[in-house]
Amino acid sequence: MTAKARWEPTTVHYANQPDADPSSTASFVSIRVLYRASPFQCRGRFLAKWARRGYIQRRDREFRSKRLGPIESMASILITAFEPYDQWAENSSWLALVEFSRNIKADQDVTTRLYPVNFAEVRRLLQSDLDANYDYVLHLGQAPGLGTIRLEAIGVNVGGNSGDPPERHHKLVNDGPVAYQTSLPLADWVKRLREADIPASVSFHAGTLLCNATLYMTHYLTQKMSLRTRATFVHLPLATEQIAKQNKEMASLPVKTSAAALRLIVGAITTLEPQHDPKLV
Numbered sequence: 001m002t003a004k005a006r007w008e009p010t011t012v013h014y015a016n017q018p019d020a021d022p023s024s025t026a027s028f029v030s031i032r033v034l035y036r037a038s039p040f041q042c043r044g045r046f047l048a049k050w051a052r053r054g055y056i057q058r059r060d061r062e063f064r065s066k067r068l069g070p071i072e073s074m075a076s077i078l079i080t081a082f083e084p085y086d087q088w089a090e091n092s093s094w095l096a097l098v099e100f101s102r103n104i105k106a107d108q109d110v111t112t113r114l115y116p117v118n119f120a121e122v123r124r125l126l127q128s129d130l131d132a133n134y135d136y137v138l139h140l141g142q143a144p145g146l147g148t149i150r151l152e153a154i155g156v157n158v159g160g161n162s163g164d165p166p167e168r169h170h171k172l173v174n175d176g177p178v179a180y181q182t183s184l185p186l187a188d189w190v191k192r193l194r195e196a197d198i199p200a201s202v203s204f205h206a207g208t209l210l211c212n213a214t215l216y217m218t219h220y221l222t223q224k225m226s227l228r229t230r231a232t233f234v235h236l237p238l239a240t241e242q243i244a245k246q247n248k249e250m251a252s253l254p255v256k257t258s259a260a261a262l263r264l265i266v267g268a269i270t271t272l273e274p275q276h277d278p279k280l281v
Helices: 055-068 092-101 119-130 186-195 210-224 240-246 255-269
Strands: 007-015 028-036 076-082 109-115 136-142 149-152 154-156 179-181 200-203 230-236
Touching: 076 092, 076 119, 076 255, 092 109, 092 136, 092 230, 092 240, 092 255, 109 119, 119 210, 136 210, 136 255, 149 186, 149 210, 154 210, 179 210, 186 200, 186 255, 210 230, 230 255
Parallel strands: 076 109, 076 136, 136 230, 149 200
Antiparallel strands: 007 028, 007 109, 149 230, 154 179
16 A cells, blocks of 8 residues: 655755765755655655655755764754644644745755644654754644644643543653653743734643644653754644635634744744753653
8 A cells, every 4th residue: 555645845955966966065055845755755866765754854964064064053943733634624833834934044954844633643753853853843733713823831741632531631651751841932932923013922731632742742752862952832823814715703823924933933043052951840
């Protein structure tokens, strides 16, 4: 059976000669491409060899480090979003990430991922992606009914399915702490967003569903794997475009506004000093 493929935008630094290979000494430029999650369905002659999730980024960073000198001054950032779910034919997190990807700056080392709405699969993909040891991870998720962009400070060791009563919720991992708190300056980011007339707030409860689980497991795996990664989760309102298509009366933000918020956050990240400091609560 052929695996179902998903197109994923990512930023890849590749030689400006179309037929160059990784052993060349050609200068590199930043380009954005689309590739499929399945390595056997990947398009593009220079991506086909390295289509495994995460391998392109690791190989590229290793090569640039050897050929072009250290790249530690450029913070590496992983940004994830989710697929559509339930009645939503689109996911505002993915819509915002696609819009953001149209204008990634040349001095930003950004990799993007599209995750399924499935905890077991997300955990597997997280472990694979985090192995690249990014400096920062921004997880994006859709929050119907929310009227502001919400930056999540805490992930708790509790998970369950939508509609489950509290007594059916369970620990995400048995050997993990009750919660993790990000060390990222969320309050400063909220200030920047508000100064740009983008509604935003800091939240101390990401819920008990997949969004919270993604944030918690990122911190848990970061600690287990002794990584330098710092992470947070960003809840986005529904896109106005989603509401218009479904003729619903719900709080929303235009896709371009959510993408602009993401650009401001990524811009703020590039001014930080990379470190590893997930705080236990």
